[in-house]
Amino acid sequence: MAPPAPFPRRLLLSLLLGVLVVAVVAADVESSAGGGGGHRHSPRPPRYSRVFSFGDSLTDTGNAAILPATAGGPFTRPPYGMTFYHRPTGRASDGRLVIDFLVKALGLPEPTPYLAGKTAADFRRGVNFAVGGATALDPAFLKSRGITSSVPVSLSNETRWFEDVLQLLGASAHEKRMIAASSVFYFGEIGFNDYSFALSAGNGTVDAAASLVPDIIAVIRSAVAALGLPEPTPYLAGKTAADFRRGVNFAVGGATALDPAFLKSRGITSFVPVSLGNETRWFEDVLQLLGASAHEKRMIAASSVFYFGEIGFNDYSFALSAGNGTVDAVASLVPDIIAVIRSAVAAVIAAGARTVMVAGMIPIGCEPEMLALFPGGAGDYYDPASGCIARFNRLAELHNRELQQALHELRRTQPAAAAAVGLGARRWRHAAAAAVIRSTVCADGPSSSVSWDGIHYTEATNKLVAPRTVVVAGMIPIGCEPEMLALFPGGAGNDYYDPASGCIKRFNDLAELHNRELQRALHELRRAHPGATAADVRYADLYGPVAAAVASPREYGFGSSPLAACCGSGGDPYNFNANFTGFCGTPGSTVCADGPSSSVSWDGIHYTEA
Numbered sequence: 001m002a003p004p005a006p007f008p009r010r011l012l013l014s015l016l017l018g019v020l021v022v023a024v025v026a027a028d029v030e031s032s033a034g035g036g037g038g039h040r041h042s043p044r045p046p047r048y049s050r051v052f053s054f055g056d057s058l059t060d061t062g063n064a065a066i067l068p069a070t071a072g073g074p075f076t077r078p079p080y081g082m083t084f085y086h087r088p089t090g091r092a093s094d095g096r097l098v099i100d101f102l103v104k105a106l107g108l109p110e111p112t113p114y115l116a117g118k119t120a121a122d123f124r125r126g127v128n129f130a131v132g133g134a135t136a137l138d139p140a141f142l143k144s145r146g147i148t149s150s151v152p153v154s155l156s157n158e159t160r161w162f163e164d165v166l167q168l169l170g171a172s173a174h175e176k177r178m179i180a181a182s183s184v185f186y187f188g189e190i191g192f193n194d195y196s197f198a199l200s201a202g203n204g205t206v207d208a209a210a211s212l213v214p215d216i217i218a219v220i221r222s223a224v225a226a227l228g229l230p231e232p233t234p235y236l237a238g239k240t241a242a243d244f245r246r247g248v249n250f251a252v253g254g255a256t257a258l259d260p261a262f263l264k265s266r267g268i269t270s271f272v273p274v275s276l277g278n279e280t281r282w283f284e285d286v287l288q289l290l291g292a293s294a295h296e297k298r299m300i301a302a303s304s305v306f307y308f309g310e311i312g313f314n315d316y317s318f319a320l321s322a323g324n325g326t327v328d329a330v331a332s333l334v335p336d337i338i339a340v341i342r343s344a345v346a347a348v349i350a351a352g353a354r355t356v357m358v359a360g361m362i363p364i365g366c367e368p369e370m371l372a373l374f375p376g377g378a379g380d381y382y383d384p385a386s387g388c389i390a391r392f393n394r395l396a397e398l399h400n401r402e403l404q405q406a407l408h409e410l411r412r413t414q415p416a417a418a419a420a421v422g423l424g425a426r427r428w429r430h431a432a433a434a435a436v437i438r439s440t441v442c443a444d445g446p447s448s449s450v451s452w453d454g455i456h457y458t459e460a461t462n463k464l465v466a467p468r469t470v471v472v473a474g475m476i477p478i479g480c481e482p483e484m485l486a487l488f489p490g491g492a493g494n495d496y497y498d499p500a501s502g503c504i505k506r507f508n509d510l511a512e513l514h515n516r517e518l519q520r521a522l523h524e525l526r527r528a529h530p531g532a533t534a535a536d537v538r539y540a541d542l543y544g545p546v547a548a549a550v551a552s553p554r555e556y557g558f559g560s561s562p563l564a565a566c567c568g569s570g571g572d573p574y575n576f577n578a579n580f581t582g583f584c585g586t587p588g589s590t591v592c593a594d595g596p597s598s599s600v601s602w603d604g605i606h607y608t609e610a
Helices: 007-017 019-033 098-106 139-143 155-169 173-181 192-201 206-210 213-224 260-264 276-290 294-302 313-322 327-331 334-350 368-373 390-413 459-465 482-487 505-528 543-551
Strands: 050-054 131-136 183-190 251-256 305-311 355-359 418-423 456-458 539-542 606-609
Touching: 050 098, 050 155, 050 276, 098 183, 098 305, 131 155, 131 183, 131 192, 131 213, 131 276, 131 305, 131 313, 131 334, 139 192, 139 260, 155 173, 155 213, 155 251, 155 276, 155 294, 155 334, 173 276, 173 294, 183 213, 183 251, 183 294, 183 334, 192 206, 192 251, 192 260, 192 305, 192 313, 192 327, 192 334, 192 390, 192 482, 192 505, 206 313, 206 327, 206 334, 206 390, 206 505, 213 276, 213 305, 213 334, 213 355, 213 390, 213 505, 251 276, 251 305, 251 313, 260 313, 276 294, 276 334, 305 334, 305 539, 313 327, 313 368, 313 390, 313 482, 313 505, 327 390, 327 505, 334 355, 334 390, 334 505, 355 505, 368 482, 390 505, 390 539, 390 543, 505 539, 505 543, 539 543
Parallel strands: 050 183, 050 305, 131 251, 183 305, 183 355, 305 355, 355 418, 355 539, 418 539, 456 606
Antiparallel strands: none
């Protein structure tokens, strides 16, 4: 009898990651059914009716395709969307994202991209405020640090959009609170762009990027402390309360955790003018729109699930590019990025959120994009087990450790709120940047790949790391991103690469720092609100699963090249060109022969659906 395929184990892992979500929903059912008594009563349906989501391209379901600064990007053309939708949908993957699996698991409607909605009717079933390229920190802040962000959207923008939607959906304070109480808030990863921009500005030096961790965590904490949402409408897709009543997704592809201005001040250029600060401000705008009174706004937040997707990867990526792959300067962004994330999470809780999920950093060193941009030499530049850039993954691990610490502190100060961090990873295929005619998709389909286009994950990858509860996502393993590996190649005779995975160690250390700080911030949020309406803030570990998949790809059903982008034209070893020529969707780019489901990275920057 043949041994069982590895995919079931991969599916089991994703189910285990979703236990918290199931527990939250089950608790709602029990409380609705009432306690005591000798008779069993038929429980009422769970109180969640929509999702409000925030983050960057790992969570964005259409906002970046509408935002003028990013509209018409490669993710709006084939082969993006080939696996599940069979057409481009604005998602930076071959198929579905973590947010898509989350709403499906909760039985909630798909949120409307914020920028795609205008009326209350557009947002009544949830809103997605995430914007591809968005940063956790405001562009102005990043610019003050010499870091340039390319998308004018930060987490603060997304949270303001949420406030606008909440104001639009709720005429009274009571209505707004009821909306929040019946919503799920999901903060996807945010901060990657901040770190990426910082790394690029600092030629890969981690110190500068690590200095952003406190700011990024603070922003996330603030956003989490002031939110609550269901299946979200992309923020930029909506305009009226009706558009956001069912949840909002503030995530923007390419967004950074830190503001572009701050990154620019660090000599880091971001390409999307959106940061986590922008996204949180968007949330605030949406909340203001949905709730007429303070009471209504708190009710809306309390009845929603907040999800902070991975944020900060772009910050690290840009910083690594600016610093030629040197991790030290980039690592200095971790405190700022973690602070921004922590601030965003705290803001959500302050707004009345009860359930918050915060995603951690992905394995930066395993991204096809990073592997292609920063090729290394002999020695321990690459992790021997995964082929990822060791120091980049150490940066991601640093980010995640700091994020977790921040969330831990938030929970300690906000005991009534529950904050969780989640997510965590083949050779890379990544070459350059835009979905166009001559690019092709891997023969075996996206489901066989981890990375869709060398930057984003395939739907198969997103399904693997999809959380099933209210979470604030931590940072992904930055050092495992094909983009980072390609942009910041290491030399011989040092510990640049993790010998077990091949990821860039320093970059992963940055991600771990981010995650420690984020968890600490979430812990403090929970401790700070002991008497408040119990917000269930959870940390979602994105780093662990991705890092594991990169280190042991076969065990998780992936191919033998976990650090290579599935879609691209960069060739070996990451399929990602450091000059971004031949990017997924551009002439000459192709899809991996084994299909996206066999890859971790889709385009070198984003994950495959698998």
